[in-house]
Structures are given as C-alpha cells and as structure tokens.
Amino acid sequence: MSDRPWLGAYPQGVPADIDASQYTSLVALMEEAFTRHRDSVAYSFMGKELTYAQTDAQSRAFAAYLQGLGLVKGDRVALMMPNMPQYPVAVAAVLRAGYVVVNVNPLYTAPELEHQLKDSGAKAIVVIENFATTLQACIAATAVKHVVLCAMGDSLGLIKGMLVNYVVRQVKKMVPPFQLPGAVRFNDALAKGAHASFQAPQLKADDIALLQYTGGTTGVSKGAVLLHRNVIANVLQSEAWNAPAMGKVPAGEQPTSVCALPLYHIFAFTVNMMLSMRTGGKTLLIPNPRDLKATLQELSKHRFHSFPAVSTLFNGLAHHPDFNTVDWSHLKVSVGGGMAVQSAVAQLWLEKTGCPICEGYGLSETSPSVSCNPVTVSQFTGTIGVPLPSTYMKLIDDAGNEVTEPGQPGEIVIKGPQVMAGYWQLPDETAKSMTADGFFKSGDIGTFDENGFFKVVDRKKDMVLVSGFNVYPNEVEDVVAKCPGVLECAVVGIPDEKTGEAVKLVIVKKDPGLTEQAVRDFCRSHLTGYKQPRVIEFRTELPKTPVGKILRRELRK
Structure with a gap:
C-alpha cells in the first residue's frame, strides 16, 4: 500500500506528525503543568481534591525522601497501588528523583510479584497496606530494601482519613495482618522529605522512564523498557488525536477524564494521568471499577468529558440499573482499548450516552497507543482505526513479506516514536520482536482496507485451527455477544481428535432462561460450520485481568 493512505481519514486539524522533542523528559512536561495550572484540580478522589500545586509539593517532598535513602539515578522503584492520589504523587516523585517506575498490579500473587521485583531489580516499593501480606511473602527473595506503606485514607485529611482507614481495616477486613519491619508510612515519608534537600538530576529523553511488564495474558511477563521520549510521544499523539472532540469542551471549563482503568496499566498511565x-x-480517580455501583455513584457527582475504558467495563456500566443517575451529556470521547470492543456493547453505549466508542489499539510495548478511530466518527466501525500521527503500520506474512492486498490477514507490525527500546535484559527476545527494517511485531493478526483502516482479527497465540481453517475467537465472540440473553462470552480452542482443534464457547447469561440449544441455533444462523462451537459451557463469571481483559489461557486450563 502507499506510504500512508490513512492520512486521508484524519479529521481536519490533526497533524500527520508530532514533535516529541519539545520536552527533554516527562519531568519537564509535569513541571510545566505544575507551573501553568497551579491552582487547578489535578485529581479528585472520594470527595477530596488535590491541586497541581499540592501534587508538585508532595511529589517534590517524596522525591527528596527517596534520594535520602541513597538510591542512585536509574534505580527502579516499584509502585503497587490501586487508583489513589498517592499513585500520581509517587510517579512524579520517582521520575523527578531520576529513578525508573516499575508499575505493579496490586492483585498479583506472591510468585508473580517476586518475579517482577527480581526481574526489575527494584530497590524500593510503595505498596498499599491491603496487599502488604503478598509483599511479606516474597520480599526476602528480592533486592527490595525500602518499603513505603500507603492506606486508602492517607490523602483524605485527618478525620475522614481515619474513618476510611477504620472501615477498610476493621469493618471490611480488607487488610490482612502483615509484618514488614522497617516499613515507613507514606505520610511520614512526605513529612520527612519536606525538610530534606532535593537535587534535580539531569534527565535526557533517552533515559528510561518505566518498566511496563507485559505478556501476562500469554505467558511469563517481560518488562517493556519505555523511555521518557516514548511516553512523551504517545501523550502528544493522543492529545492531537483527541483534539477535534476535546476542542468542543466549553471555554473556561476544565477538561475532565474518568480514570477507571488502573494507573499501573499503561493505557491509564499515558492516556489519563500523563x-x-x-x-x-x-x-477522577476510581479505585475499584469492578464495584459498578460505587463507580456510578462517584460519576454522578461530576461533569466529565473523556472516558477511556475496556469493553467489559462499558458493558457492565451500560447494563447497571444505576446507569441513568449519571449525566453523560458532556461526554465528548469514549476510547475503547485494552481488548476488542464488541459491536453489541458499542451499540448499547451509543444509545445510552450519545457518545460513540472510538476503538483504539495499542500494547505495553508501544506506550500504548498505536491506532484509533477518528474521534469525529458517529458510529462504531468495528475496526481499530488508523495509525496515529508519526506512526506506521503494515502487515507481514509468516515469511516476513509485506501483505499488500486489502482484506488479507497478516501480523500487525508497528514503527513510531512510541515504540519501546526493548525488553528489559532480554536482548534475544528484543531481537525476535523486531523486523529487519525496524518494525515491532505485535503478535496480533490483522487486516486493512483501501483507506488504511486496520482490523484486529486475533492474537497469533489465540487463533484456533479447525481442520486447517483459522478461527479467530474475537469474530465468534462478537457474533455470540449479539445473541439475546448473553451478557459476556469467550472462545478458546480445545484439542479435538478429528479436526485438530475445536471451538469451545463459555457464556455468562444475562437471561437465566437462555438454553444451549438457543445459542447453537443462533450460531448456526450466523457462523459457517467450522466456526461453530463444539462445546458450550455456562459460567457465572469469566476469568479476567484486573483491567477487565478476559483471560483465555485460564479458560484453556
């Protein structure tokens, strides 16, 4: 295909390229914000607001505290918390002090946490006390010497904070007993750091900003090395892309985004926080989006314009009885990422909010955003849109040759300033992930059309091979999601003597009266023979990552 056929689909005013050299580091970007927006609210959490000036002061104090521990430039600091104000404060502090952020999923088991702490070589960790017992179980096997403990109510002021912490610890019993001798409380660290001196290090665009661990849904997780310039580029790409919609926020009104995705996930890290x-x-920091009732209760108190989320969250909210307690009329852009958005979900969301879901695509290795539908679309396209400014995408076959025919599947490969520097301490894996001409191999199978719109048909690893025919789980799931009575579904391959592999379909019912026969009849009328499920299983829930991605490997077990 021609160099960039997709530029014709760009809305007016969106540039073909961005200039990531305008900031020397993410710290320069943040410090500009601290100066320019001092009196504006940066974060809202459980009714308490944190201004840019307060975020500046607290992160500087915490940076000074970390430097006082004797850490040196480039040392890794792990952050293991849900969405709470201590998270962005700690991120700003770690980067300002010249260290590397290691984002950790707080729901990790001890072996998963141990792997990540050992692999990254983290010397310090900031952890919410709810999961301190997980850390206790593995800390001896790691290089971690310094532990800072957070509590849910730390940033809510004395009285409310004490009340929230009492409820979390004593009433809901969400903090299992733990012993971490020498651990320091977050607020004590801030108080200590406020009186300590802080030395701003010399940071360059090529310094490492974060290690973003990936591969959890497919195997052992690897650390994607994201440089300051990678994340800066993706922030500027996302800003340029959203501008046609966000430009409609009335003058004088502060643009507000819902952060329901966890900040330890690169999607929220870049597209919400940065x-x-x-x-x-x-x-708006939402600590636990799976509590749909509490999420809607929080949203009902705010006016907001941007909502990045995954398909399962859009679906759960749209089906919730409290959905209409929220004023959705100011929503300018809903970005779907992290997993395929199902068209039934997109249709329901558009009906209920009037704001179409713009599906995008990205990976931890690409900081994360690679492509997106134009934010000016009026309906769901079923594609992942077109490459963002300064981004190149193409498809290659198994031999590495470019696929030039529209509609022909191939592996999606990506080139752009947001692509990682490589996998942490895995030169062979890094080499395997790149093409000879410098494109990153995504492991996803896609197609494209004449206008340069791409579509993901599936993960290479998730594809089911039935009698030599490729069956893409996403395609079957998208069909089954439209079957009346289905709330959620997932497809995996199972071994089959006759066909090599067969399709297994797992369903969570919306309507208790849904029968296996009704599903089979629906599939028969919508899917060709080899794509129809051999086995259908009903469950009360599907295994998911904390972000809401369905874990197909768990279903395969």
Whole structure:
C-alpha cells in the first residue's frame, strides 16, 4: 500500500506528525503543568481534591525522601497501588528523583510479584497496606530494601482519613495482618522529605522512564523498557488525536477524564494521568471499577468529558440499573482499548450516552497507543482505526513479506516514536520482536482496507485451527455477544481428535432462561460450520485481568 493512505481519514486539524522533542523528559512536561495550572484540580478522589500545586509539593517532598535513602539515578522503584492520589504523587516523585517506575498490579500473587521485583531489580516499593501480606511473602527473595506503606485514607485529611482507614481495616477486613519491619508510612515519608534537600538530576529523553511488564495474558511477563521520549510521544499523539472532540469542551471549563482503568496499566498511565498533565485536566480517580455501583455513584457527582475504558467495563456500566443517575451529556470521547470492543456493547453505549466508542489499539510495548478511530466518527466501525500521527503500520506474512492486498490477514507490525527500546535484559527476545527494517511485531493478526483502516482479527497465540481453517475467537465472540440473553462470552480452542482443534464457547447469561440449544441455533444462523462451537459451557463469571481483559489461557486450563 502507499506510504500512508490513512492520512486521508484524519479529521481536519490533526497533524500527520508530532514533535516529541519539545520536552527533554516527562519531568519537564509535569513541571510545566505544575507551573501553568497551579491552582487547578489535578485529581479528585472520594470527595477530596488535590491541586497541581499540592501534587508538585508532595511529589517534590517524596522525591527528596527517596534520594535520602541513597538510591542512585536509574534505580527502579516499584509502585503497587490501586487508583489513589498517592499513585500520581509517587510517579512524579520517582521520575523527578531520576529513578525508573516499575508499575505493579496490586492483585498479583506472591510468585508473580517476586518475579517482577527480581526481574526489575527494584530497590524500593510503595505498596498499599491491603496487599502488604503478598509483599511479606516474597520480599526476602528480592533486592527490595525500602518499603513505603500507603492506606486508602492517607490523602483524605485527618478525620475522614481515619474513618476510611477504620472501615477498610476493621469493618471490611480488607487488610490482612502483615509484618514488614522497617516499613515507613507514606505520610511520614512526605513529612520527612519536606525538610530534606532535593537535587534535580539531569534527565535526557533517552533515559528510561518505566518498566511496563507485559505478556501476562500469554505467558511469563517481560518488562517493556519505555523511555521518557516514548511516553512523551504517545501523550502528544493522543492529545492531537483527541483534539477535534476535546476542542468542543466549553471555554473556561476544565477538561475532565474518568480514570477507571488502573494507573499501573499503561493505557491509564499515558492516556489519563500523563495526558491530563499535558492539558491541565482534572482526573477522577476510581479505585475499584469492578464495584459498578460505587463507580456510578462517584460519576454522578461530576461533569466529565473523556472516558477511556475496556469493553467489559462499558458493558457492565451500560447494563447497571444505576446507569441513568449519571449525566453523560458532556461526554465528548469514549476510547475503547485494552481488548476488542464488541459491536453489541458499542451499540448499547451509543444509545445510552450519545457518545460513540472510538476503538483504539495499542500494547505495553508501544506506550500504548498505536491506532484509533477518528474521534469525529458517529458510529462504531468495528475496526481499530488508523495509525496515529508519526506512526506506521503494515502487515507481514509468516515469511516476513509485506501483505499488500486489502482484506488479507497478516501480523500487525508497528514503527513510531512510541515504540519501546526493548525488553528489559532480554536482548534475544528484543531481537525476535523486531523486523529487519525496524518494525515491532505485535503478535496480533490483522487486516486493512483501501483507506488504511486496520482490523484486529486475533492474537497469533489465540487463533484456533479447525481442520486447517483459522478461527479467530474475537469474530465468534462478537457474533455470540449479539445473541439475546448473553451478557459476556469467550472462545478458546480445545484439542479435538478429528479436526485438530475445536471451538469451545463459555457464556455468562444475562437471561437465566437462555438454553444451549438457543445459542447453537443462533450460531448456526450466523457462523459457517467450522466456526461453530463444539462445546458450550455456562459460567457465572469469566476469568479476567484486573483491567477487565478476559483471560483465555485460564479458560484453556
């Protein structure tokens, strides 16, 4: 295909390229925000607001505290918390002090946490006390020497904070007993750091900003090395892409985004936290999006414009009885990422909010955003849109040759300033992940059309091979999601003597009266023979990552 056929699909005003050299580091971007938006609210959490000036002061104090521990430039600091104000404060502090952020999923088991701490070589960790017992189980096997403990109520002021902590610890019993001798409380670290001196290190665009661990849904996780310039580029790409929609926020009104995705996930890290820093936006921190009732209750108190989420969250919210307690009329852009958005979900979301889901695509290795549908679309396209500014995408076959025919499947490969520097301490894996001409191999199978719109048909690893025919689980799931009575579904391959592999379909019912026969009849009328499920299983829930991605490997077990 021609160099960039997709530029014709760009909305007016969106540039073909961005200039990531305007900031020397993410710290420069954040410090600009701290100066420019001092009095604006940066974060809203459980009714308490944190301004840019307060985020500046607290992160500087915490940076000074970390430097006082004797850490040196480039040392790794792990952050293991849900969405709470201590998270962005700690991120800013770690980067300002010249260290590397290691984002950790707080729901990790002890072996998973041990792997990540050992692999990254983290010397310090900031952890919420709810999961301190997990850390206790593995800390001896790691290089971690310094532990800072957070509690849910730390940032809510004395009285409310004490009340929230009492409820979390004593009433809901969410903090199992633990012993971490020498651990320091977050607020004590801030108080100590406020009186300590802080030395701003010399940071360059090529310094490492974070290690973003990936591969959890497919195997052992590897650390994607994201440089300051990678994340800066993706922030500027996302800003340029969202501009046609966000430009409609009335003058004088602060752009506000819902942060329901966890900040330890690269999607929220870049597209919520860092993008809001760049635009002077307010971020609504949702600590547990799986509590749909509490999430809707929080949203009912705010006016917001941007909502990045995964398909399962859009689906759960749209089906919730409290959905209409929220004023959705100010929503300018709903970005779907992290997993395929099902068209039934997109249709329901559009009906209920009037704001179409713009599906995008990205990976931890690409900081994360690679492509997106134009934010000016009025309906769901079923594609992952077109490459963002300064981004090149193409498809290659198994031999590495470019696929040039529209509609022909191939592996999606990506080139752009947001692509990682490599996998942490895995030169062979890094080499395997790149093509000879410098494109990153995504492991996803896609197609494209004449206008340069791409579509993901599936993960290479998730594809089911039935009698030599490729069956893409996403395609079957998208069909079954439209079957009346289905709330959620997932497809995996199972061994089969006759056909090599067969399709297994797992369903969570919306309507208790849904029968296996009704599903089979629906599939028969919508899917060709080899794509129809051999086995259908009903469950009360599907195994998911904390972000809401369905874990197909768990279903395969």
